[in-house]
Amino acid sequence: LVLCLGVVKSQQAEVIRILDSKSIQYELIDISVGGELRDEMRSKAGDPTAVPPQLFNEDHYCGNYEMFSEAVEADTVEQFLKLA
Template sequence: MVIKVFLASSSGSTAIKKKQQDVVGFLEALKVEYTPLDIACNEDNRMWMRENVPSEKKPSNGIPLPPQIFNEEGYCGDYETFFNAKEDNLVYSFLGLDPPPGSKEDE
């Protein structure tokens, strides 16, 4: 399974940059393998992300902002749902991964 994190390498928004860094940093701390996909300089990545975020998860303008997280083709969520999963110690469930033995989710 490949975790895909859609990011914008050249975002002018500091809020988006912080959210992206938070997601990537946390995945790296957990040693979760992921593939960063840049939507700023790759039109195919941008279009794929926009088409595959469920309509009920899109903002009112219809354009989802990064970071957006997928497990292969399956949508996991955006930063807010990631943050909630992190707070609840449910990141592996959020990502659709089996928790490692000894983790809080494994209990």
């Protein structure tokens, strides 16, 4: 699982807290360090204006923070992250 990070720290911290609480392993990628990483994230997300946090399972786009939050509320995080 890949979590793209940027400057919205509160949303990122919430995603990390939830992933940790569910013992889901992930890799953090800080896109604020270079435009190429940001462009790659936006390309994979299919949205030229996408902002972090964005979640991916390998190269498969899972969704953004709002979509993740909805999955948490519905207790469907594993399905959202394409782990189930």
